[in-house]
Amino acid sequence: MEEMYLEWSRQARIALEKPVSVRFNRGFRSIIVAGMGGSGIVGDVLSTLSAKYSSLPVITVKNHILPGYTSPEDLLLVVSYSGNTIETLRIFDSALERNIPMVTVSSGGLLKTRAYEHGIPHVKLPEGLAPRASLPSMLYGILKLLYENNLLNIPFKIIEDSVVFLEEKAGKAVADAGVIAEWVNRCKGLLVISTHSPLESLGLRGKNEFNENAKIPVKVDVAPEWMHNDIVGYEEPFLKDFTVLEVVDPDDKVGVMLVDFMRTIYAKVTGRFHRLVLEGVSLLDKIMYGSMVFGLSSCKLARMRGIDPLKTASILEYKKVAG
Ligand code: F6R
Incomplete structure (x- = not known):
């Protein structure tokens, strides 16, 4: 795949x-x-x-x-x-x-x-x-x-x-994906993708890719909305076993600052962080780069876990029921 x-x-x-x-x-x-x-x-x-x-x-x-x-x-x-x-x-x-x-x-x-x-x-x-x-x-x-x-x-x-960018950066995407797959495989608990606006669609794409290719549950946290609800969940945390994959646009200084801030709050419950810094010039480049890294890393993680990334048996099962 x-x-x-x-x-x-x-x-x-x-x-x-x-x-x-x-x-x-x-x-x-x-x-x-x-x-x-x-x-x-x-x-x-x-x-x-x-x-x-x-x-x-x-x-x-x-x-x-x-x-x-x-x-x-x-x-x-x-x-x-x-x-x-x-x-x-x-x-x-x-x-x-x-x-x-x-x-x-x-x-x-x-x-x-x-x-x-x-x-x-x-x-x-x-x-x-x-x-x-x-x-x-x-x-x-x-x-x-x-x-x-x-x-x-x-x-x-x-x-x-x-x-052109996607073609040139495929090698870098493979390298970033390899590091992420190894890291997620070593970590335990829920995978949280922590990112900032306007990268909501990329965060969601990452979740879907890890769900479907690697067959793991994932949560997506997006700043600044996260600061208006999720943040309170760390006052009396119930769940402590998770791993945070940060995704940032390096040209968005406010976005990076917000994700840095999120880390200080997650740090109350976990020390497991990894940061994907998006490559590219335009927003389209960055979304496509991140999507490619998510696709490749989730497939690699599947292989490490002895799973076929292509098969999505439960979606097929649902489709049989839904018609
Ligand atoms: C499977 C996949 C699913 C499908 C979804 C809708 O690769 O990505 O999320 O996209 O079940 O099916 P389609 O795309 O065929 O309408």
């Missing part, structure tokens, strides 16, 4: 080279991204990027209910790598009923079939990958579609540079 992550720059380049056939000759009030798990994270990352670069809000929906405020003034992106996820298909059906403009994104499945049946634009993803490993195909495909439709003001150079 590690090779899928090491191919990320190629995946991103292919997605950017693919011509965009969808054209909207209009603007939208907001973009709503519906998807679950490894597909839904695309919405979280787009939301982070739009807050920095765009005037258009991006809202992520990770359930089966299309929010009541969704209107034909919005653009709905329905993303499911497999195209068969029940929650995402329900959103598609509700959007059809409510005449919401849509673009669907999948490698195939029912989503593709239904989109074709109803004449809804469909972006085809390469097949044969784990959804979580296909982040660049989904993210860069959507970034290009939004850019060409003047819906996201992120400079195209930032997008292109991030692809």
Whole structure:
């Protein structure tokens, strides 16, 4: 599975080279991204990027209910790598009923079939990958579609540079991932990812990667919100057995200071800390770098524990029950 992550720059380049056939000759009030798990994270990352670069809000929906405020003034992106996820298909059906403009994104499945049946634009993803490993195909495909439709003001150079960056930094990501995997493997207890705003989506991505690849539970703590609730939990701590992986953007001095402060509070209950300092120039570089390190380190940890990173038996079990 590690090779899928090491191919990320190629995946991103292919997605950017693919011509965009969808054209909207209009603007939208907001973009709503519906998807679950490894597909839904695309919405979280787009939301982070739009807050920095765009005037258009991006809202992520990770359930089966299309929010009541969704209107034909919005653009709905329905993303499911497999195209068969029940929650995402329900959103598609509700959007059809409510005449919401849509673009669907999948490698195939029912989503593709239904989109074709109803004449809804469909972006085809390469097949044969784990959804979580296909982040660049989904993210860069959507970034290009939004850019060409003047819906996201992120400079195209930032997008292109991030692809070159990912290629150049793959070796460093492997090295960082190796150190993290060895360290997490030595540590015990709950893994806590401690980070700062606006890296919420990256923290969440890290959690999901360690959950799905290494099969361990993870908690994500994000400053400054953490200072307004979690912090109190360390006054009379109930749980003491955890390990803290800090993730910081070195160019964000306030963010680094906040994560330093969090360490002083965690230190009441644990001495196990490791810090991942994100590489890159743009926010996109940093999110992709961190995501690559999380993907590789969680796979490496799985191997150290004698576990297959690719298999996600309990998700399949849930999907059988959910339909
Ligand atoms: C598995 C994975 C999961 C799926 C999720 C939704 O690699 O990442 O989190 O992404 O179960 O399935 P899809 O992406 O097919 O809609």
